[in-house]
Structure formats: C-alpha cells, structure tokens
Amino acid sequence: xxxxxxxxxxxxxxxxxxxxxxxxxxxxxxxxxxxxxxxxxxxxxxxxxxxxxxxxxxxxxxxxxxxxxxxxxxxxxxxxxxxxxxxxxxxxxxxxxxxxxxxxxxxxxxxxxxxxxxxxxxxxxxxxxxxxxxxxxxxxxxxxxxxxxxxxxxxxxxxxxxxxxxxxxxxxxxxxxxxxxxxxxxxxxxxxxxxxxxxxxxxxxxxxxxxxxxxxxxxxxxxxxxxxxxxxxxxxxxxxxxxxxxxxxxxxxxxxxxxxxxxxxxxxxxxxxxxxxxxxxxxxxxxxxxxxxxxxxxxxxxxxxxxxxxxxxxxxxxxxxxxxxxxxxxxxxxxxxxxxxxxxxxxxxxxxxxxxxxxxxxxxxxxxxxxxxxxxxxxx
Numbered sequence: 001x002x003x004x005x006x007x008x009x010x011x012x013x014x015x016x017x018x019x020x021x022x023x024x025x026x027x028x029x030x031x032x033x034x035x036x037x038x039x040x041x042x043x044x045x046x047x048x049x050x051x052x053x054x055x056x057x058x059x060x061x062x063x064x065x066x067x068x069x070x071x072x073x074x075x076x077x078x079x080x081x082x083x084x085x086x087x088x089x090x091x092x093x094x095x096x097x098x099x100x101x102x103x104x105x106x107x108x109x110x111x112x113x114x115x116x117x118x119x120x121x122x123x124x125x126x127x128x129x130x131x132x133x134x135x136x137x138x139x140x141x142x143x144x145x146x147x148x149x150x151x152x153x154x155x156x157x158x159x160x161x162x163x164x165x166x167x168x169x170x171x172x173x174x175x176x177x178x179x180x181x182x183x184x185x186x187x188x189x190x191x192x193x194x195x196x197x198x199x200x201x202x203x204x205x206x207x208x209x210x211x212x213x214x215x216x217x218x219x220x221x222x223x224x225x226x227x228x229x230x231x232x233x234x235x236x237x238x239x240x241x242x243x244x245x246x247x248x249x250x251x252x253x254x255x256x257x258x259x260x261x262x263x264x265x266x267x268x269x270x271x272x273x274x275x276x277x278x279x280x281x282x283x284x285x286x287x288x289x290x291x292x293x294x295x296x297x298x299x300x301x302x303x304x305x306x307x308x309x310x311x312x313x314x315x316x317x318x319x320x321x322x323x324x325x326x327x328x329x330x331x332x333x334x335x336x337x338x339x340x341x342x343x344x345x346x347x348x349x350x351x352x353x354x355x356x357x358x359x360x361x362x363x364x365x366x367x368x369x370x371x372x373x374x375x376x377x378x379x380x
Contacts, residue, residue, distance in 0.1 A: 003283055005037050005290040006361050022341055028368045031343035033168070033318060035234040035359035037290075039272075040283035043233060046275035047268055059267035061088060065274050069242070072277040073227075077200060079212035087243040087254055088265050091236070092198050095226045095243055096123040096162065098262060102253040103160040103192045104129035111153060111191070112162040113145060114349030115169055115320070120162045120196075121349060132158060133349055136170065143170040143311070145178060147185055160192040161185075165213060166199045169320045169348055169355045171313030173208040176216075183219045192250065194224045198241075201232030201284065204292050205314045220246040224254070231316075232284060233276040234359075240269030291317050294358040294365055301369045305376050317359035324352035326379060338375035340368050 011019040018029045018036075038044070066083035073079045089095045100123040104110050109130040112120045116133075124131045134149040163182065166173050174182075186193045195213040203210050214225055228241035245251040298319050303310045309322035321342075323331035331354055332344035345353025358365055 003041075003286050005287070006363065007038065008361050008364065009036065009038065011036065022336065024336070024339075027336060027339050027341045028364060028371070029341040030357045030360070030368055031341050031355070033231065033316075033357055033359075034236055035317065035357075036361060036364065037234055037287070037359065039234045040276065040280040042279035042283070043235065043272050043275045046271050050268060050271045056267055058264070059270060061265070062270055062274055065270060068274055068277045073212070073244075077210055077212040077215075079214050081214065081244055081246070085244050085246050085251070087245060087251060087258075089226075089241040089243060090239045090263055090265055090269070092196065092226050092228050092230070092241040093119045093123075094262060095241055096120065096194075096196070097126055098254055098257050099160070099192075099194045099224055099226075099243070100124045100129060100162075101127040102250075102257045103194075105159075107157065109155060109158045110160045110162055111150065111158050113150075113164075113167075115345060115353065116162075116164060116348055117168045117196075118347040120164065121347075123162070129159075130157070135349075136167075136172075138311075142314075143167070143172050145182065147181060150185060154189050158189065158191065160194055163193060163195045163213070165195055165197050166203065166210065166315035168196075168199060168316060169318050169343075169345075169353075170311060171204075171316045171318060171320065173203055173205065173210065173314040176211055179211055179213060179216050179219075183213075183216045183222075186222055187218060191222070192224065193219065193222050194226065196226045198226065198228050198231050199316045200227070201229075202288070202291070202317060203315045204288065204295060208314055210315070214244065214246070222247070222250075224250060229273045229276040229280075233272070233280055235272050235276070238266070238269040238272045240265045240273045290362075291359060294360075294362060295319070297362070297365060298356065298358050298369065302372065305373065307376055307379060317357060319356040319358060321354040321356060322352070323354050326376075328379070335372060335375050338371045338378075340371045340375075 106128040110124040111132040114133045134153045136143045200210040225244040230236040307326040311320045328334045343355035
C-alpha cells in the first residue's frame with residue numbers, strides 16, 4: 001500500500017477529543033468516530049496551498065464545488081441531483097438539529113430506531129420536541145427495522161423520522177426492500193424522512209452497496225439527505241457538511257431555521273471537501289481494504305470470547321458489541337481499567353452494549369484487543 005495506514009501519529013499534542021478524553025494517559029481510545037490515519041495526501045496538499053495564501057476571510061462556496069458534489073454522488077451512488085438542492089452546513093450534527101427544529105414544533109415528536117448515534121436522540125429535545133424510539137430487532141442474522149413496533153410508537157404528533165444509512169452503530173447496509181418499506185411507512189404517516197448518509201462511503205462488505213435513499217421511488221418530495229466527506233476522508237474537524245433537499249418547500253423551511261444562527265462553512269472545510277471528491281479515490285480504495293482487515297481481526301479475536309456478542313459490521317469502521325453477559329455494572333468503565341476506552345452503549349439507547357472504533361493502525365488495534373481479552377480473562 002503506498003499510503004501509510006500503519007503509521008502511528010501522536011494525536012495527544014493536537015487537542016484531539018478522542019485522545020484527550022481520559023485522565024489515564026495509557027488508555028487506547030476507541031470510542032468517538034474519527035480515524036487515527038492521516039487524511040488523503042491530495043487533501044493535505046490542497047489545504048497547504050490554501051493556508052499559504054495567507055488570507056482567511058469570509059468564504060463563499062467555491063464555484064466548482066456544487067458540480068463536483070453532483071458528479072461524486074452520481075459516480076459513487078448512482079444518484080442524480082441538481083446543485084440547487086444543496087444546502088451547506090458546518091457539520092452533520094448541526095444538520096440533525098436544524099432539521100429537527102424545521103419539521104417538529106414544540107411538543108411534537110420525531111421518531112428514530114435504537115440503538116442510534118446519540119445526537120439523534122438529543123436533537124429533537126434541544127428544539128423542545130419529543131424523541132420517540134423503536135428498537136431495531138436482531139433476527140439472528142442482521143439488525144432489522146420492526147415496522148409493527150414503529151407503527152405502535154407513532155402518534156398524531158410525530159412529524160419526522162430520523163434515519164441512519166448505513167447505520168451507526170450496528171453497521172447495517174439497508175437493502176432496497178427495507179428502504180422501500182421505510183419510504184412507504186413515512187408516506188403513510190405523513191412523516192418527513194431525514195436520512196443521515198455520512199457513512200455511505202464506508203461500505204466494507206464486497207457484496208453490498210449503499211443505496212441512496214433519494215433513489216427510492218416516491219421518496220424525493222418527503223426526503224432530506226444529510227451528507228459530508230468528513231467520515232470517509234477523516235476530516236470532521238474541518239467542519240463541512242450539506243443537506244440535499246429536492247422539495248423546495250422543505251428546503252425553504254431548513255434555510256429559515258438556519259438564518260442568523262447557523263454559521264457558514266469555513267474556507268478550509270470547502271477546500272478539503274473539494275479535494276476529497278475530486279482526487280481522493282485512490283486513497284479511499286486503500287482505506288477500505290485496510291478497514292476490512294482490521295474488522296476481520298476484531299471479529300475473529302472477540303467473537304469467541306465469553307461474555308461478548310460481536311455483531312458483524314457491514315459498513316462504517318465501528319463494531320457493535322453486546323456485553324450484558326459480562327456480569328459487570330458498566331462494561332465501558334471496566335475495560336478502561338485495562339487500558340481501552342470503548343463507547344458506552346447507554347447514550348445510544350442500549351445500556352450494556354459497547355461500540356468499538358477499529359479505524360487505527362493495526363499495531364494499536366492488536367494491543368487494544370489484547371487488553372480487552374485480558375479484562376475478560378479476569379472475569380473467568
């Protein structure tokens with residue numbers, strides 16, 4: 001591999017949220033979803049050129065960026081959009097909060113499946129709406145949406161569905177039948193469908209592909225898709241995301257909520273996104289291969305372990321683990337004692353579960369897995 005995914009970089013000196021969370025300096029952090037890899041060289045080069053310009057004033061969207069986004073979504077996901085459908089955002093989490101306020105008034109509700117990325121649960125409440133949840137079901141092979149449970153959770157006050165595709169934290173890649181059923185469900189209940197597709201570029205199973213929700217018949221007029229290059233190319237700290245909204249009425253509501261509150265995207269975020277979409281393909285291809293190898297190691301190492309049920313991640317760089325049979329009160333705190341920082345499942349709506357981020361140099365992953373096994377051995 002010409003790209004250095006095995007290279008270990010000290011992130012403690014860069015105010016990294018991931019690496020400065022823990023008081024104990026020897027804990028390997030595997031919680032928050034960013035990667036311990038340098039981003040693509042083409043992105044670094046583009047940023048250096050922009051930094052060397054020396055002036056960092058207010059920045060409009062680069063003229064070439066919207067058509068580049070259109071081309072990227074077409075080539076990668078066979079999804080044809082118009083550049084006028086794009087609404088730029090400083091981050092995807094900002095997008096979750098904006099759409100929650102745009103489509104649910106005080107006291108109304110937004111529904112999501114659990115487990116789910118924590119901002120899905122908090123965003124509606126920050127806008128004085130309610131969060132309604134319905135759990136995904138494990139059918140013995142994969143996590144699936146339970147539409148009977150969703151039907152039971154819906155009330156007349158439910159106005160939108162916050163959806164995650166591919167799914168964080170389970171790693172599901174939703175198939176065409178599931179997406180069709182979801183769109184039908186939303187239309188039946190007059191729900192706006194908000195689809196977070198930030199992990200769309202991280203499909204690991206070679207027999208699967210990301211299906212853009214915007215390609216589902218009858219979805220476009222009820223759909224808001226949230227996207228960003230930040231996860232795929234490891235640059236969430238640069239702050240650039242976007243919504244794709246075909247329906248002009250929905251787009252107008254989003255922009256109205258943003259007025260005077262949501263800051264514009266910065267110059268470096270635009271620069272990095274443009275470089276990623278134009279020239280990042282070779283780096284991305286090798287990243288996927290490296291993540292597949294790391295995923296295989298996680299699953300082979302931890303699946304046989306008593307006390308853990310390890311679920312296969314079809315996409316993302318995250319493994320979802322059921323640790324409820326460990327017979328400890330808080331599995332994440334327990335593993336911290338052995339030098340590994342995993343994401344507690346409680347904020348995802350799933351106490352007793354863990355999320356493990358394996359997007360790191362393989363040598364670091366090996367050491368982390370060794371420490372997890374040491375912790376499990378202490379319980380036997």
